[in-house]
Amino acid sequence: MAAVLVAVLSVVMLERQRDGVSSERMTLASTPVTVWRSNEIEGGPLVVVAHGYAGSRQMMQPISIALARAGFVVAAFDFLGHGRNTDPMTGDVASLEGATARLVEQTIAVAQAARDLPGVTGPISLVGHSMATDVVIRTAERIDDVAAVVAISMYSDAVTPNSPERLLIVSGAREGRLRDVALGRLHQIDTEAIEGETVTNGAVVRRAVAAPSVGHVGVLYSQFTLTEVRDWIAATAGSKSVGPLPHIAPWLLTLLISLVVLMWPLSNALGPPLVRPAQLGRRIILILVAPIAPALLAAIVILPGMGGLFAFGALTVFTGTWGAVQLALLWRVGVRPARIRPRAIALMLVWGLGIFALALNHYGAAFVPTGRRLGIMLMLMLGTVPFCVADALVVARSGWIASLGQRILPLLTLLCAMLVSTELGIAFTVLPVMVLFWMVYGLAGGWVQKRSDPTSVGFVLGVILAWSVAASTPLVAS
The missing domain is CATH 3.40.50.1820 (Alpha/Beta hydrolase fold, catalytic domain)
Incomplete structure (x- = not known):
């Protein structure tokens, strides 16, 4: 209330x-x-x-x-x-x-x-x-x-x-x-x-x-x-x-914070907290670092003008490669995606895109993909969904240090790719968008995940990440 x-x-x-x-x-x-x-x-x-x-x-x-x-x-x-x-x-x-x-x-x-x-x-x-x-x-x-x-x-x-x-x-x-x-x-x-x-x-x-x-x-x-x-x-x-x-800034900040806080009691509607799964132990090190080289290489060698626009093809391949490598390693150690839960997905989508995103779009910055950005969002989902599902599965079975590494390593690797590839560097604003994404949606997803499952949360976060990047990244024609 x-x-x-x-x-x-x-x-x-x-x-x-x-x-x-x-x-x-x-x-x-x-x-x-x-x-x-x-x-x-x-x-x-x-x-x-x-x-x-x-x-x-x-x-x-x-x-x-x-x-x-x-x-x-x-x-x-x-x-x-x-x-x-x-x-x-x-x-x-x-x-x-x-x-x-x-x-x-x-x-x-x-x-x-x-x-x-x-x-x-x-x-x-x-x-x-x-x-x-x-x-x-x-x-x-x-x-x-x-x-x-x-x-x-x-x-x-x-x-x-x-x-x-x-x-x-x-x-x-x-x-x-x-x-x-x-x-x-x-x-x-x-x-x-x-x-x-x-x-x-x-x-x-x-x-x-x-x-x-x-x-x-x-x-x-x-x-x-x-x-x-x-x-x-x-x-x-x-x-x-x-x-x-x-005086817009203080009230805009208050609005966004209150909407994030609102997700905490809303997540209680999903039921009691679930038992936390067993941690991955030392195997987490390989899972964290294994995607670095293939994802970096994929982002650099992908055709810069894929789809007629710079960066989006490389971002799709980067996140998709990172997620695919981690999902393969998780599968090998017995950690596999579970059946998704519609209630958790519906709650996160309504709150994340129907409430928070529209409030930010109306009072702060353009945050709704329109026109060709909708097609870009669908393309990005091919990479962001496996990327975020893998992230949710790893975080659910890790301590806070490993969870922090799971979020930081992709950002550092993507930064390196942008420094190497000038075409991808045009999308440098993706980095702060992803930081804010984890701060807002990652926090809310963590609350939901305690009462749901990593697969459902990861799927929704993948959709929202694609939405965020498609809505905020400049369209630069190749």
């Missing part, structure tokens, strides 16, 4: 953060866009908001809401291959003439289409995070009436002493390297300038600041960031900084 009440309270408070604004999903220039407006201020200047690599317009909600409340018309969009945009990103991601050029063209097209929205007046401002900082800075060079540019967690070589004319650079206090980059761009105007200072040189106005106590993602939710972004763009437009700032 406590978990339900906290979850309901969190949803109510998250919805209250949207008071005074309205949002409308639409397609502009073949791109999924969410347009945010104030309910109290009719019309206003346009602000185009762009996310970072593996991000989505959902992650930019705090900035979008803060600007909409201040009277701006905000168009937040999904880059090619990201979020709800299932058209893949194409071109060399490391080349300015490749993927970057295409993303700049996409941003220009969205900005031009958004100009025709009802109520849009005056010049355009551009806001970008991480990867998008380079994109919006280069976009500003191509559009005549850009009033202001905001670069959050910036890395871009396109900043010159004369362009962009009005640039705010916001870094997280924990982003030391990016803070140095920002200070260097400030020194293009004044070599004695320090962080937190606004410097000018004719028409050029530049400012670099650091949001306290946050890193690369937290900077998007920081009240410091929201204040700086809103005030910078408002000053350019000659308007007042009005409207309260949204």
Whole structure:
């Protein structure tokens, strides 16, 4: 009951953060866009908001809401291959003439289409995070009436002493390297300038600041960031900084934690705890290390463009090989998958995909596979299901040290494969996704497994892992 009440309270408070604004999903220039407006201020200047690599317009909600409340018309969009945009990103991601050029063209097209929205007046401002900082800075060079540019967690070589004319650079206090980059761009105007200072040189106005106590993602939710972004763009437009700032991060975190905690009492519905099976003893060492070499080799030699997209074929083969080797060794020592239990599977699917995933998708980040991502999910399941079934069988018969090794060794091996194969390295965001997957779904699966069986839990975790990777990994065409 406590978990339900906290979850309901969190949803109510998250919805209250949207008071005074309205949002409308639409397609502009073949791109999924969410347009945010104030309910109290009719019309206003346009602000185009762009996310970072593996991000989505959902992650930019705090900035979008803060600007909409201040009277701006905000168009937040999904880059090619990201979020709800299932058209893949194409071109060399490391080349300015490749993927970057295409993303700049996409941003220009969205900005031009958004100009025709009802109520849009005056010049355009551009806001970008991480990867998008380079994109919006280069976009500003191509559009005549850009009033202001905001670069959050910036890395871009396109900043010159004369362009962009009005640039705010916001870094997280924990982003030391990016803070140095920002200070260097400030020194293009004044070599004695320090962080937190606004410097000018004719028409050029530049400012670099650091949001306290946050890193690369937290900077998007920081009240410091929201204040700086809103005030910078408002000053350019000659308007007042009005409207309260949204407090999304604490309530989003509270919601997700309460939903995870909720799974603990829900698992009690499956019956009393079962007797823990006998541990594997010294045989666990071979089972843990045997998949390393074959899975690493499989991930490296697989055709990088399998299915027309980078990384997903290699990820399928990597997880499938790892799971197949472990299942074969477990079979040899007499540990075999049991008959699955529908009640346990139904409980985990309803909670994991029907409740937790939808809550994260609505308030935090794109987390629902759509379009071609559904086909990718089905392909990934060929590898993730045996991978997670083997994992559940091993963890059920291991101590905490071996269980930790069972989770860490695949991540380290996959990291090595990404360092060797540049095509697979494009999917580096899979690593933090898998860490969060084990922290959330692995914990919930452990509660269910105590009252069910490893095979059922492993099967569901395999489905959810495929869902997670398919929904969050950028689509990059080979």
